Amino acid sequence: MTIEFAVIGGTGLTAIEGLEVIHREVVHTPYGEPSGPVTHGMIEGKRIAFLARHGYTHNIPPHKVNYRANLWALKSLGVEKVVAMAAVGGITPEMKPTRLVIPDQIIDYTYGRAHTFFEEGLTDVTHIDFSWPYCPEVRNALLAAAECAKLDVVPHGTYAATQGPRLETAAEIARLERDGCDLVGMTAMPEASLARELGLCYASCAVVANWAAGKDTDEITMAEIEQNLLLGMASARALLRALVC
Numbered sequence: 001m002t003i004e005f006a007v008i009g010g011t012g013l014t015a016i017e018g019l020e021v022i023h024r025e026v027v028h029t030p031y032g033e034p035s036g037p038v039t040h041g042m043i044e045g046k047r048i049a050f051l052a053r054h055g056y057t058h059n060i061p062p063h064k065v066n067y068r069a070n071l072w073a074l075k076s077l078g079v080e081k082v083v084a085m086a087a088v089g090g091i092t093p094e095m096k097p098t099r100l101v102i103p104d105q106i107i108d109y110t111y112g113r114a115h116t117f118f119e120e121g122l123t124d125v126t127h128i129d130f131s132w133p134y135c136p137e138v139r140n141a142l143l144a145a146a147e148c149a150k151l152d153v154v155p156h157g158t159y160a161a162t163q164g165p166r167l168e169t170a171a172e173i174a175r176l177e178r179d180g181c182d183l184v185g186m187t188a189m190p191e192a193s194l195a196r197e198l199g200l201c202y203a204s205c206a207v208v209a210n211w212a213a214g215k216d217t218d219e220i221t222m223a224e225i226e227q228n229l230l231l232g233m234a235s236a237r238a239l240l241r242a243l244v245c
Protein backbone atom coordinates (compact mmCIF):
# COMPACT_ATOMS: atom_id res chain seq x y z
CA MET A 1 0.00 0.00 0.00
CA THR A 2 1.47 3.36 -0.96
CA ILE A 3 2.07 5.96 1.72
CA GLU A 4 -0.42 8.80 1.16
CA PHE A 5 1.79 11.33 2.91
CA ALA A 6 4.32 11.67 5.69
CA VAL A 7 3.98 14.00 8.65
CA ILE A 8 7.04 15.45 10.34
CA GLY A 9 5.89 16.38 13.83
CA GLY A 10 7.54 19.19 15.72
CA THR A 11 7.21 20.85 19.10
CA GLY A 12 3.82 19.95 20.56
CA LEU A 13 3.19 17.10 18.14
CA THR A 14 5.28 14.00 18.82
CA ALA A 15 2.49 11.58 17.87
CA ILE A 16 -0.70 11.66 15.82
CA GLU A 17 -3.82 11.04 17.84
CA GLY A 18 -6.08 8.53 16.13
CA LEU A 19 -3.28 6.96 14.10
CA GLU A 20 -3.63 3.16 14.06
CA VAL A 21 0.01 2.21 14.32
CA ILE A 22 1.07 -0.68 12.05
CA HIS A 23 4.75 -0.75 12.91
CA ARG A 24 7.79 1.39 13.67
CA GLU A 25 10.70 1.15 11.25
CA VAL A 26 14.32 1.97 12.01
CA VAL A 27 15.89 3.38 8.85
CA HIS A 28 19.65 3.82 8.41
CA THR A 29 20.80 6.38 5.87
CA PRO A 30 24.11 7.39 4.28
CA TYR A 31 23.75 10.63 6.28
CA GLY A 32 23.43 8.99 9.68
CA GLU A 33 20.46 8.25 11.87
CA PRO A 34 17.08 9.99 11.59
CA SER A 35 15.49 11.51 14.70
CA GLY A 36 13.85 8.14 15.46
CA PRO A 37 12.06 5.24 13.85
CA VAL A 38 9.42 6.06 11.27
CA THR A 39 5.92 5.20 12.49
CA HIS A 40 3.72 3.58 9.84
CA GLY A 41 0.00 3.82 10.44
CA MET A 42 -3.47 4.26 9.04
CA ILE A 43 -5.97 7.09 9.34
CA GLU A 44 -9.41 6.76 7.73
CA GLY A 45 -8.14 3.80 5.70
CA LYS A 46 -5.17 5.75 4.32
CA ARG A 47 -1.57 4.88 4.94
CA ILE A 48 0.64 7.55 6.48
CA ALA A 49 4.15 7.76 7.91
CA PHE A 50 5.12 9.84 10.93
CA LEU A 51 8.48 11.06 12.18
CA ALA A 52 9.07 13.25 15.24
CA ARG A 53 11.64 15.89 14.20
CA HIS A 54 13.04 16.40 17.69
CA GLY A 55 12.75 12.71 18.60
CA TYR A 56 9.79 10.99 20.23
CA THR A 57 10.92 12.30 23.62
CA HIS A 58 11.61 15.78 22.21
CA ASN A 59 15.31 15.67 23.06
CA ILE A 60 16.98 16.91 19.83
CA PRO A 61 17.33 20.71 19.59
CA PRO A 62 16.59 22.38 16.25
CA HIS A 63 20.25 22.98 15.28
CA LYS A 64 21.12 19.33 16.00
CA VAL A 65 18.31 17.68 14.02
CA ASN A 66 19.74 15.46 11.29
CA TYR A 67 17.54 16.95 8.59
CA ARG A 68 19.30 15.07 5.80
CA ALA A 69 18.76 11.68 7.45
CA ASN A 70 15.10 12.47 8.19
CA LEU A 71 14.25 13.43 4.62
CA TRP A 72 16.36 10.65 3.12
CA ALA A 73 14.62 8.08 5.34
CA LEU A 74 11.18 9.23 4.21
CA LYS A 75 12.21 9.25 0.55
CA SER A 76 13.70 5.76 0.86
CA LEU A 77 10.32 4.48 2.11
CA GLY A 78 8.59 5.73 -1.02
CA VAL A 79 7.11 8.89 0.49
CA GLU A 80 6.25 11.58 -2.07
CA LYS A 81 4.35 14.16 0.00
CA VAL A 82 5.41 15.64 3.31
CA VAL A 83 3.46 17.80 5.76
CA ALA A 84 5.82 19.50 8.20
CA MET A 85 4.31 20.66 11.48
CA ALA A 86 5.98 23.66 13.09
CA ALA A 87 5.54 25.75 16.21
CA VAL A 88 6.34 29.39 15.48
CA GLY A 89 6.43 32.85 16.99
CA GLY A 90 4.03 35.40 15.47
CA ILE A 91 5.58 38.61 14.14
CA THR A 92 2.91 40.41 12.10
CA PRO A 93 -0.56 41.26 13.49
CA GLU A 94 -2.46 38.42 11.77
CA MET A 95 -0.17 35.80 13.34
CA LYS A 96 -1.87 35.57 16.71
CA PRO A 97 -1.04 32.80 19.21
CA THR A 98 -2.95 29.52 18.60
CA ARG A 99 -3.61 30.34 14.92
CA LEU A 100 -2.78 27.92 12.14
CA VAL A 101 -0.77 29.25 9.20
CA ILE A 102 0.11 27.68 5.88
CA PRO A 103 3.27 29.62 5.02
CA ASP A 104 4.24 30.34 1.43
CA GLN A 105 7.75 31.76 1.75
CA ILE A 106 10.92 31.33 3.79
CA ILE A 107 13.94 33.46 4.63
CA ASP A 108 16.86 31.43 5.92
CA TYR A 109 18.93 32.88 8.80
CA THR A 110 20.40 29.54 9.92
CA TYR A 111 24.09 28.69 9.69
CA GLY A 112 26.41 25.72 10.06
CA ARG A 113 23.72 23.10 9.38
CA ALA A 114 24.29 20.24 6.91
CA HIS A 115 22.02 21.78 4.30
CA THR A 116 22.48 19.93 1.01
CA PHE A 117 22.72 16.48 -0.54
CA PHE A 118 24.72 17.95 -3.43
CA GLU A 119 28.27 17.89 -2.16
CA GLU A 120 31.54 16.40 -3.36
CA GLY A 121 31.74 13.58 -5.85
CA LEU A 122 29.13 14.86 -8.25
CA THR A 123 29.69 14.90 -11.98
CA ASP A 124 27.98 18.27 -12.29
CA VAL A 125 27.03 21.04 -9.89
CA THR A 126 23.29 21.07 -9.13
CA HIS A 127 21.29 24.18 -8.26
CA ILE A 128 17.64 23.48 -7.45
CA ASP A 129 14.95 26.07 -8.11
CA PHE A 130 13.62 27.28 -4.75
CA SER A 131 11.63 30.36 -5.81
CA TRP A 132 8.55 28.90 -4.14
CA PRO A 133 9.88 26.79 -1.27
CA TYR A 134 6.59 25.08 -0.41
CA CYS A 135 5.01 22.60 -2.81
CA PRO A 136 1.67 23.93 -4.14
CA GLU A 137 0.05 20.48 -4.22
CA VAL A 138 0.47 19.88 -0.48
CA ARG A 139 -0.24 23.54 0.36
CA ASN A 140 -3.51 23.35 -1.56
CA ALA A 141 -4.40 20.05 0.11
CA LEU A 142 -3.84 21.69 3.52
CA LEU A 143 -5.98 24.68 2.55
CA ALA A 144 -8.74 22.41 1.23
CA ALA A 145 -8.60 20.32 4.42
CA ALA A 146 -8.94 23.50 6.50
CA GLU A 147 -12.02 24.44 4.53
CA CYS A 148 -13.46 20.93 4.82
CA ALA A 149 -12.92 20.91 8.61
CA LYS A 150 -14.07 24.54 8.95
CA LEU A 151 -10.78 25.56 10.50
CA ASP A 152 -9.62 29.13 10.38
CA VAL A 153 -6.12 29.26 8.84
CA VAL A 154 -3.96 32.11 7.59
CA PRO A 155 -3.26 30.97 4.01
CA HIS A 156 0.12 32.68 3.57
CA GLY A 157 3.12 33.95 5.49
CA THR A 158 6.88 34.26 5.29
CA TYR A 159 8.69 32.01 7.77
CA ALA A 160 11.99 33.26 9.17
CA ALA A 161 14.20 30.26 9.97
CA THR A 162 16.54 31.19 12.83
CA GLN A 163 19.35 29.14 14.32
CA GLY A 164 18.14 28.72 17.90
CA PRO A 165 17.90 27.13 20.28
CA ARG A 166 17.62 30.49 22.04
CA LEU A 167 14.68 32.70 21.15
CA GLU A 168 15.38 35.98 19.35
CA THR A 169 16.03 39.45 20.70
CA ALA A 170 13.40 42.14 20.17
CA ALA A 171 15.81 43.90 17.77
CA GLU A 172 16.27 40.70 15.77
CA ILE A 173 12.49 40.33 15.45
CA ALA A 174 12.20 43.99 14.35
CA ARG A 175 14.80 43.23 11.68
CA LEU A 176 12.97 40.08 10.55
CA GLU A 177 9.79 42.14 10.25
CA ARG A 178 11.60 44.74 8.13
CA ASP A 179 12.82 41.87 5.98
CA GLY A 180 9.18 40.87 5.37
CA CYS A 181 8.88 37.91 7.74
CA ASP A 182 5.55 37.08 9.41
CA LEU A 183 6.55 34.06 11.47
CA VAL A 184 9.69 32.82 13.17
CA GLY A 185 10.79 29.28 13.85
CA MET A 186 13.99 27.23 13.86
CA THR A 187 13.33 24.21 11.67
CA ALA A 188 12.00 25.07 8.20
CA MET A 189 15.56 25.26 6.93
CA PRO A 190 17.28 23.25 5.70
CA GLU A 191 14.30 20.87 5.92
CA ALA A 192 12.34 22.50 3.07
CA SER A 193 15.27 22.78 0.65
CA LEU A 194 16.48 19.23 1.37
CA ALA A 195 12.97 18.01 0.58
CA ARG A 196 13.13 19.91 -2.71
CA GLU A 197 16.55 18.43 -3.50
CA LEU A 198 15.02 14.95 -3.10
CA GLY A 199 12.00 15.84 -5.24
CA LEU A 200 9.60 15.54 -2.29
CA CYS A 201 6.46 17.65 -2.35
CA TYR A 202 6.79 19.46 1.01
CA ALA A 203 4.60 22.05 2.73
CA SER A 204 4.04 23.13 6.28
CA CYS A 205 1.33 23.78 8.82
CA ALA A 206 2.59 26.25 11.41
CA VAL A 207 0.96 26.79 14.79
CA VAL A 208 1.60 30.14 16.44
CA ALA A 209 2.88 29.41 19.96
CA ASN A 210 3.67 32.95 21.16
CA TRP A 211 4.09 36.52 20.08
CA ALA A 212 7.71 36.86 18.92
CA ALA A 213 10.20 38.78 21.10
CA GLY A 214 9.27 42.39 21.72
CA LYS A 215 5.79 42.01 20.26
CA ASP A 216 3.82 41.61 23.47
CA THR A 217 5.10 40.85 26.95
CA ASP A 218 8.67 41.45 28.11
CA GLU A 219 9.38 37.78 28.51
CA ILE A 220 8.33 34.72 26.53
CA THR A 221 7.65 31.82 28.88
CA MET A 222 7.53 28.12 28.13
CA ALA A 223 4.26 27.95 30.10
CA GLU A 224 2.65 30.40 27.65
CA ILE A 225 4.05 28.47 24.67
CA GLU A 226 2.80 25.14 25.99
CA GLN A 227 -0.65 26.51 26.72
CA ASN A 228 -1.03 28.02 23.24
CA LEU A 229 0.31 24.88 21.60
CA LEU A 230 -2.21 22.75 23.44
CA LEU A 231 -5.02 24.69 21.76
CA GLY A 232 -3.29 25.22 18.41
CA MET A 233 -2.20 21.60 18.04
CA ALA A 234 -5.76 20.40 18.65
CA SER A 235 -6.73 22.37 15.51
CA ALA A 236 -3.64 21.07 13.71
CA ARG A 237 -4.65 17.48 14.49
CA ALA A 238 -8.13 18.17 13.11
CA LEU A 239 -6.48 19.58 9.98
CA LEU A 240 -4.38 16.44 9.54
CA ARG A 241 -7.46 14.23 9.91
CA ALA A 242 -9.27 16.35 7.32
CA LEU A 243 -6.36 15.84 4.90
CA VAL A 244 -7.47 12.27 4.43
CA CYS A 245 -11.22 12.94 4.41
Ligand SMILES: CSC[C@H]1O[C@H](OP(=O)(O)O)[C@H](O)[C@@H]1O
Pocket: 009, 010, 011, 012, 053, 054, 061, 062, 085, 086, 087, 088, 164, 185, 186, 187, 188, 225
Ligand atom coordinates in the same frame (compact mmCIF):
# COMPACT_ATOMS: atom_id res chain seq x y z
C1 LIG B 1 10.03 27.55 22.08
S1 LIG B 1 9.59 26.26 21.06
C2 LIG B 1 10.86 26.37 19.87
C3 LIG B 1 10.98 25.19 19.01
O1 LIG B 1 9.69 24.89 18.48
C4 LIG B 1 9.75 24.91 17.08
O2 LIG B 1 10.05 23.59 16.67
P1 LIG B 1 9.27 22.87 15.47
O3 LIG B 1 9.43 23.72 14.26
O4 LIG B 1 9.93 21.55 15.35
O5 LIG B 1 7.83 22.76 15.91
C5 LIG B 1 10.88 25.89 16.79
O6 LIG B 1 11.35 25.77 15.48
C6 LIG B 1 11.87 25.52 17.83
O7 LIG B 1 12.62 24.39 17.46
Ligand code: HPA
Pocket: 087, 088, 089, 090, 162, 167, 168, 184, 185, 186, 209, 210, 211, 212, 213
Ligand atom coordinates in the same frame (compact mmCIF):
# COMPACT_ATOMS: atom_id res chain seq x y z
O1 HPA C 1 9.43 32.96 19.10
C1 HPA C 1 9.92 31.98 18.52
N1 HPA C 1 11.11 32.06 17.86
C2 HPA C 1 11.65 31.01 17.22
N2 HPA C 1 11.09 29.81 17.19
C3 HPA C 1 9.92 29.65 17.81
N3 HPA C 1 9.15 28.57 17.93
C4 HPA C 1 8.09 28.92 18.65
N4 HPA C 1 8.15 30.22 19.01
C5 HPA C 1 9.30 30.71 18.50
